[in-house]
Amino acid sequence: MKRPSKALVATVALCAVALASGCSTEGEPVTFDGPSAVPAGRDGAAAAEAASKTLMPTGPKAEFTTQNTVDDGTRIGVTTLHGRKSGFTEKVWVWAPQQYFDPKYANSGFPVLIALPGGNGYPNNYWMGTDLKLQSSISRWSKEGRSLPFIVVMPVLNPDDKYYYDGSDIPGQPKMGTWMTEDVPDFVRANFRTFTSRDGWAFMGSSSGAFVGLKSVLKHPDRFKAVIASGPDIVPDSPLWAGHESERAANDPERLARALGAKPGGKDTDVYLAFQAGTRESALRKVRAFVRDHTKGPVKTRLQVIQDGGHNARTYVKGMGDGSIEWISRHMQGPIPTP
8 A cells, every 4th residue: 555644654653652652541451331121011012122133242251441531521441352253463443432331221232433544553543542532533423413423443453564455365474354354243242232124234435445455345244334435545555465366367356346346236235435535635535426427226336525635644634524424324324313
């Protein structure tokens, strides 16, 4: 992938400063245990609907420590995940919204947003900082009815800071595709109330992370329904693909979009690609071309053009609030209350 822009590097640096300053609860144990599920009682229909769509935590439970505390008092936790299927081990940060702990949602799953950074995304995922306001914005948007109350999951993107691995199983390299699309979701299901269908699963990402999210949704439309792809790279261009052209082609978003677009659309196959790009970044031209060429059949697209926006995470959070997260939320499953 292309090296991150100066703006993106500046964003990462700001996150590092925020991490260094810490908070009073940093390093303390934190649990994401929600309220206990309750019998249906008089509200049998709502409870039955929630139960039919919800997967309760399967375990084993991970041990989390506090990384940061959000303005509303919720915490961002961190743990180390040993990927059973990929064999890869690294950190994952997680955040659950206030609604997750509300007893009226005790019987319901919650939608999941896997948030990926730009740049190398190693050894940290910059969305786990509070300075970019991702979690606090989702908290506010969900209360305003503009977003679902997503669980936000922030895994490490690459296994080192030397190469980009394109979120793929490149032969002879760590299986980052399996890590991202199998181990990380399995980890979420082990620890949180989630939905059994793809309607509760989405990605969001910046730059190289946007590529991984876009590619993952197009490659696995049976597992993931939507993505917010901000300033994305469009082609798999890791130097590690050398000598593995067929495998590289199998991870090319344009090829994947063409194949999926040739199929009939429907509620079980449609995917929702929410693109974002600022008017001051080169990605806008490429994204417009992708939307023009590949919006057909099950491939539904939307482009949020961010006026005066650059290639940086702050621009992309603004774009999410301007419409992107509301659009994917309309097409995804929200938590089901049992009064």
